[in-house]
Amino acid sequence: QQPSLLGPLTPPLCCVSASSPPSRVHLLNMASADGKSGEASPLIIDGNATAATIRGELAEEVARLESEHSCKPGLAVVLVGNRTDSATYVRMKKKAAAEIGLHSLDVDLPDTVTQEELLEEVEKLNNDPQVHAILVQLPLPSQIDEAAILKKIAVEKDADGFSALNIGNLCLRGGDPPLAVPCTPAGCIELLKRYDIPISGKDCVVLGRSNIVGMPVAHLLQAENGTVTVCHSRTQNMAEKVGRADIVIAAIGKTEFVQGEWLKPGAVVIDVGINSKEDATRKRGYRLVGDCDYESCSRVASAITPVPGGVGPMTIAMLMKNTVNLARFSIGLPPLPLGSA
8 A cells, every 4th residue: 555645545644743741731622512512712723833733844854854865855846927926925835945955946037028938947846856846926927827837836846736647646446645835734634634624524514615625624624534625606595504513614705704603613623715805003004913813713713723823834834845846756756644743
């Protein structure tokens, strides 16, 4: 049996991050026997602390690969233009790469770059033996065909895990494992595992069916033997379906869409959304909120991710993990499964 990024079908007991109060772990067995989560406040699933733990583990793995196999994992980031948001994301990724000791290569191009010039840069990275993972920061300027650029990235260097082959292998049972897993969905599963939240046999509802989050996270939950329902813009009686879920993963892109009254008592809520909400009390005039109404959901859930500080930090941590796994693949080593390093 080939090693899998998803780990064994029945995941082992995973470590709880330093931010998790041990006395609260029992909340994560969903609801109590009477179907209620009790009066205790929910466990806050801390993405910042968990991501920091993962970066520490990956730093040790990078050092081990270099000392034992003379392989220093390398990540190349291609940034086109000078969009402030893209530059901020790239800066955060570079900081994480430096923290864990990756070989980091920056390719900065003007927003006037042509399609052929960008394709040539990607091909150079495909042929660079020091680069194990390639990330092209999106969005790209209007003159560039994004799909063509992403297809040009060699599958064995697909840092985001979005190539057709990686997605296909993610969805197939019993075939080759994907070389990399889409980062945000992987971060959701990593959080569930590291907080000892059981997935096998549980009713899981995913809100959203995007190629970036909803579709891949649904398949990851199925791979962990969860019973998965995917809701989307055409779904009828959505609140009713959410109310049957032991685990809710919200990635629908609607500000504070999920209400606490929808939830089954003791449900676990993973909020992928990040939205701006007007707030005159804040210096910027707004604050960041998720796809779930945190105040009402936290009164019903047994565990919940905050926004910000929940899933967001995990996305970059999973990019780092994909880079390390692609480096391991390049020298014939099996991948590090989700929930461990």
